[in-house]
Amino acid sequence: EIKIKYEGYINRQLSEIKKLESLEKYYLPRDLNYFKIVGLTYEAQEKLTKIKPNTLGQASRIAGIS
Incomplete structure (x- = not known):
């Protein structure tokens, strides 16, 4: 059940x-220059540039990134 x-x-x-x-x-x-990606918020661009994830999976687990 x-x-x-x-x-x-x-x-x-x-x-x-x-x-x-x-x-x-x-x-x-x-x-990868995240500041050249249209559609990403400035906050997301900053976080991705600072953290430099290796994969999309890692990027998706960063707070504020979707």
């Missing part, structure tokens, strides 16, 4: 995990 009750939630979480794991496959160039 519990499995049936929570199966939808569990499947959604598993799907979200797969999406997040797939972001780790996309590497960002170390010399």
